Amino acid sequence: MQHMPHTWHDNMRIFLVLLQRDMKMLKNKLRSMLIDIFITTTIEILTFGSFFPLLGLPHEKIAPLYIGSAFALLIFYQGYIFSMNLLDEIPHFRATHMEYQLTLPLPKSWLFTEYILYFIIETFIITIPVILVGVWFLQSAFATMQGHWLLFFFIDIVVLVFSGIFFFALAFLFDYFWFRDNIWARCLSWFFNLSAIFSTWYAIQATSPFFAQLFLLNPFTHTTEILRAALLGQKGYLPIGWSLGAILLYSILGIIVARHGIYKQLDPV
Numbered sequence: 001m002q003h004m005p006h007t008w009h010d011n012m013r014i015f016l017v018l019l020q021r022d023m024k025m026l027k028n029k030l031r032s033m034l035i036d037i038f039i040t041t042t043i044e045i046l047t048f049g050s051f052f053p054l055l056g057l058p059h060e061k062i063a064p065l066y067i068g069s070a071f072a073l074l075i076f077y078q079g080y081i082f083s084m085n086l087l088d089e090i091p092h093f094r095a096t097h098m099e100y101q102l103t104l105p106l107p108k109s110w111l112f113t114e115y116i117l118y119f120i121i122e123t124f125i126i127t128i129p130v131i132l133v134g135v136w137f138l139q140s141a142f143a144t145m146q147g148h149w150l151l152f153f154f155i156d157i158v159v160l161v162f163s164g165i166f167f168f169a170l171a172f173l174f175d176y177f178w179f180r181d182n183i184w185a186r187c188l189s190w191f192f193n194l195s196a197i198f199s200t201w202y203a204i205q206a207t208s209p210f211f212a213q214l215f216l217l218n219p220f221t222h223t224t225e226i227l228r229a230a231l232l233g234q235k236g237y238l239p240i241g242w243s244l245g246a247i248l249l250y251s252i253l254g255i256i257v258a259r260h261g262i263y264k265q266l267d268p269v
Helices: 008-028 030-054 059-089 097-101 108-137 149-173 176-193 201-207 209-215 219-232 240-266
Strands: none
Touching (some): 030 059, 059 108, 059 176, 059 219, 108 149, 149 176, 176 219
């Protein structure tokens, strides 16, 4: 009996079934997530609203640093967790759920797009209260906000897409034990610290033009600065168009690296 070729509609049907399953899992852990979100948001608001000002943090720096180290860094940390979970799903030494999913009549590109989409949805739910509630409680620090919420939400999704691609690629690129032992110390700590997460790019430029130029090579500089510019206004931050172009470029590079990593991990012969 001759099998009919697999169509786009067949792929979409399987894709939606997988996504529906993941949404059910997300719903089951939503209560625990909300508790964690409440605790995280409360700590960040107390830190930036009380503790840092007592230590002498200038009032005008509270908003950009909150967006960087409270909001953007939380997105990236969720990406790191995504990488770790994905690493355990890659069938290195044992049967995993991914190994079963790879037997489905679904192209790998569709399957792994579903993985990234789930990361985007989950991370959006986890992180967006930090900025919404934070802006409300720290409204004096955000009083001069000149950005637009719709633009910010759009940029937030762009940053989440990039983060999903970047951390997905990391999980497939490196050897299992090397990743477990070294990914934070030898890779991510450099990406995070040599970026504009903890200070605006123009503040870095005023202190060290050399490091400022070096930091422009870091995608996390652009993802953080574009979030600041979208919410607080363009003045004082890297141009949105410039950062958007850089994020697009790094996303394309991430896809290329991910394809190489998938081939290395799943089709080595």
